[in-house]
Amino acid sequence: MATSKRVESASTFLLHHYPYRETSLIIDVFSREHGRHSLVARGARRPRAALRGLLLAFQPLLLSWFGNNELKTLHSAEWQGGVPQLTGRALMCGFYLNELLIKLLPREDPHPEIFDAYEKAIKALARGASSELEPTLRCFELALLAGLGYAPTLQLDSTGKPIEASRSYCFVPEQGAHAEIRIETGVTIAGQSLLDMAVGDYRSPLTLQQSKLLMRSLLTQLLGDAPLYTRRLLQDLQSL
């Protein structure tokens, strides 16, 4: 078919997969240049399918596909490698990143900057240092919000004055950091934490704790009532 749109060897991560018919899979992929797409991987569930060891989440892949409809057909998959498979808590955090992308990223809308942030986050998770997990999640959440056009202003308060490290602020989604007023829907956060977040420095325990609450409130704003399953799972794990 001459009109059929064909994509060759696109840098891609697999986000999720669903069984389709007897032996096929529908995969939800996030590609750097083409955004999120759903592809049919024919025969990928056959017992000895070569695709089985390839179509893995959290692995950089080069995928080629074609098709005119919303659901495209996977043509070939190539291993890019270099990232060990995620295990343990890092794996759970990986699921969290994927859930955020699936719920927040519109389809067929390229976001190379979010892709790069995702790739960086997955590589950091794969290195597996447990102290790196939380900062990795926060950096990715900020990059995702920025990519989607909802970046919070972290260096200026709601009146446009620079944030002072020693002051305490009340951060209200869509409004920013208020210096004086206390608003119920806001998150109380230290000026230093906001400045640390702006430069991606999460070494202070206070910054780590406050940024988590702030990001949760900002994400809730976008997600609405849809619950984050992976967050509940991470909380369950924490409480064991």
Place this chain on the structure above:
Amino acid sequence: MKTPTTLEALIQALRCLPGVGPKSAQRMAYHLLQRDQAGAGHLASALVDALTRIRHCNRCNTFTELEVCELCANPARDHRTLCVVETPADLLMMEQTLAYGGLYFVLMGRLSPLDGIGPREIHLDRLLNRAQDGMIEEVILATNFTVEGEATAHYIAESLRSLGIRSSRIARGLPVGGELENVDSGTLAQAMVERRAL
């Protein structure tokens, strides 16, 4: 000509089978009614029988007609190890290897965080209760090597650790008799990451 409602209901009912769409369901319904009425009766009674008699084993959760399945009741099995698998088919496969003489627990599913299937949905508490019978010394996690299977294994291992029960994970790598030349990149890459000292 309008299809009779009972026939319509039969076609609808057959569609609950995996891989059966409207066309195949219609073909099956006509086959049963036209060519194989005895077979249809047999199928109906076998279904009713299975639904009323088959239940989950109290100890390992697999399908059985008894309170406790034969495998769990067998005194010759090693009652100190418990192997956790996802499905009864996995249990059968493991039995065919003849490599394992302990007991099993069948999860009847796996955690799938992105589909909202969490520890509550697959009743992990039953496994944790089972592992605390005082006899079990080691729980072997033989869930699949998919990301979901790995997540399930991690979650169970963490839960068991908090209860002070030892757990282990089956190994992965090249297939027995496998040649590097023919193995897929993912498996080979992971085999390199998980290499062991000799």
